[in-house]
Amino acid sequence: MDAPFVYLNGQVLPRSRATLDIEDRGTLFADGVYEVVSYYDGRPLALREHIDRFRRSLDAIHIPVPAELDQLGGITDDLLKRNGYNSAKAYWQITRGVAPREHSFPRNTTPTVLVITYPAAPPDPAAPPRAIACVTHEDQRWSLCSIKSLMLLPNVLAKNAALEKGAQEAIFLRDGRVTEGTSTSVFAVRGGELWTHPADHWILGGITRAILIEEAKLAGVTVNESAVPWVELSKLNELFICGTTTHVAGVVTLDGRPIGDGRVGPVTRRMHELLMRRITKL
Ligand SMILES: Cc1ncc(COP(=O)(O)O)c(C=O)c1O
Numbered sequence: 001m002d003a004p005f006v007y008l009n010g011q012v013l014p015r016s017r018a019t020l021d022i023e024d025r026g027t028l029f030a031d032g033v034y035e036v037v038s039y040y041d042g043r044p045l046a047l048r049e050h051i052d053r054f055r056r057s058l059d060a061i062h063i064p065v066p067a068e069l070d071q072l073g074g075i076t077d078d079l080l081k082r083n084g085y086n087s088a089k090a091y092w093q094i095t096r097g098v099a100p101r102e103h104s105f106p107r108n109t110t111p112t113v114l115v116i117t118y119p120a121a122p123p124d125p126a127a128p129p130r131a132i133a134c135v136t137h138e139d140q141r142w143s144l145c146s147i148k149s150l151m152l153l154p155n156v157l158a159k160n161a162a163l164e165k166g167a168q169e170a171i172f173l174r175d176g177r178v179t180e181g182t183s184t185s186v187f188a189v190r191g192g193e194l195w196t197h198p199a200d201h202w203i204l205g206g207i208t209r210a211i212l213i214e215e216a217k218l219a220g221v222t223v224n225e226s227a228v229p230w231v232e233l234s235k236l237n238e239l240f241i242c243g244t245t246t247h248v249a250g251v252v253t254l255d256g257r258p259i260g261d262g263r264v265g266p267v268t269r270r271m272h273e274l275l276m277r278r279i280t281k282l
Contacts, residue, residue: 032095033057139172185209189238238265
């Protein structure tokens with residue numbers, strides 16, 4: 001059995017035969033960007049939005065946009081069929097290409113394009129959102145967090161610190177304010193209203209975040225794109241995280257202390273239902 005198949009630089013190959021050059025700038029400098037897209041019963045959620053964000057990330061680090069960018073939907077569909085995956089997550093990665101190790105941009109390199117698919121259990125739309133424990137962590141990332149960069153070491157370290165404390169996600173604080181999770185956007189609920197960091201250079205503009213903001217407004221819930229100060233965290237009614245593979249998860253404890261009454265609250269449940277409705281309508 002040759003599966004799983006991956007896509008690398010124009011070729012569909014068994015995973016075991018796909019090899020990256022040791023001088024790929026993704027390896028040497030994390031000089032590349034990526035996307036993750038969820039597929040439900042073979043259908044992607046927000047494909048256009050992911051392609052558009054990928055293009056913005058490429059533009060931001062001056063990688064010429066490869067022709068494959070607009071074909072990623074078709075390339076991924078083909079891989080999912082070959083691999084026999086219905087519900088899956090697709091990982092897309094583009095690096096500046098292969099060149100001897102010099103910091104300056106190499107001339108005439110071709111970007112390396114990689115697509116990997118992973119099977120994923122489809123969510124049960126009738127199930128309640130997951131309840132999770134989180135810890136806070138200093139946001140030690142750079143100031144261009146809106147780029148979906150391969151340079152994830154601060155995220156990896158913070159996530160691991162959370163797991164070591166028995167939590168499932170770390171929530172970053174910068175200058176005393178909540179920015180986002182290591183791989184998730186963060187929403188606070190206070191007085192029935194939603195609060196989330198503005199989509200500026202301190203966070204990744206999450207696609208799930210944007211979907212939830214749209215759905216919340218349609219449902220008549222006020223959304224404040226304004227960062228929550230750390231000192232306010234103890235006064236919140238609810239806190240939740242969201243992302244392409246996380247969906248919506250209610251944060252019931254933060255640094256070991258309960259948020260609200262320590263259970264997933266009604267606004268979090270509502271936002272989870274609205275996201276599940278979007279997914280089931282695909
Ligand atoms: C730092 C960060 N914030 C937020 C998100 C959530 O973004 P999306 O909803 O587009 O998956 C991610 C996803 O990987 C992320 O890495």
